[in-house]
């Protein structure tokens with residue numbers, strides 16, 4: 001199929017919305033990463049998203065809405081905690097997992113009876129959802145397993161010819177996917193860290209939120225049916241956490257420890273690899289600006305692949321606040337290949 005390319009004018013967004021209404025697939029910019037959208041209430045359309053991405057069918061989608069009121073169509077019983085988080089962070093890069101109404105197809109929720117919902121702040125995303133008149137299921141617009149796309153170019157590199165259309169907008173401002181918080185238990189629990197941090201959530205709620213234990217343990221990876229997956233005793237609440245993710249084509253090694261020692265170890269490894277004729281790329285971030293690391297990380301991985309890197313050597317960031325969220329991605333990209341110095 002030929003992938004149509006739209007700009008961000010009102011007419012273009014209207015045409016893209018028509019495609020969504022008719023059960024087609026449209027990639028579009030959001031403030032986090034580019035999403036691959038389909039009518040969330042149309043099982044056939046959502047099925048096409050899994051197929052286009054090559055995404056395992058038990059990995060649920062985030063459903064995007066354009067007004068806070070739309071949450072009541074997807075779930076029953078909005079709790080005080082949900083209201084507090086909506087008021088503090090919507091529209092914005094926060095996803096809430098809530099009980100799903102029957103109207104939400106189980107193909108959208110990966111078979112779960114909960115649904116993940118977000119109201120994006122990006123004006124193009126908001127206009128597309130509004131004009132479509134339906135909630136839009138949208139995982140990241142990359143081939144499953146590849147780094148998430150933060151520019152229209154990244155989307156075309158992965159999905160050109162596999163989807164109906166793309167809206168070409170600006171590069172994504174946040175650069176990592178939304179914070180996902182499970183609101184179905186007694187205490188809200190972070191399933192995926194993002195730019196909105198644990199301390200911001202705790203402050204908005206006036207109580208401590210938890211971090212899902214799956215986020216702080218290193219899972220054992222096994223190969224099942226061609227997919228690299230975590231072993232079956234690893235059962236995160238967020239099914240997406242089971243799969244190999246965000247992987248560059250190159251081998252990737254993370255160096256962790258005191259900065260100077262890290263720099264020395266990386267320089268030594270770089271030399272060793274270069275002597276073997278390998279192309280080495282270095283990724284290094286400033287601990288004082290984890291937001292920039294978040295913005296650049298996926299684009300850096302894709303740039304390394306484009307440059308034909310054999311190996312990527314990356315420095316670990318301090319694991320707190322947004323640094324924790326970037327490291328969550330970096331560990332997966334490297335398949336937990338870490339050198340402690």
Ligand code: AMP
Pocket residue numbers: 059060061062097109112114115116138139140177180191192237238239240241
């Ligand atoms: P992506 O759409 O690729 O950014 O991934 C969405 C993430 O949200 C995945 O890690 C999913 O596992 C997670 N997710 C979506 N829906 C649910 C849900 N109902 N319960 C738990 N996690 C969810």
Ligand code: MG
Pocket residue numbers: 139140148
């Ligand atoms: Mg994704």
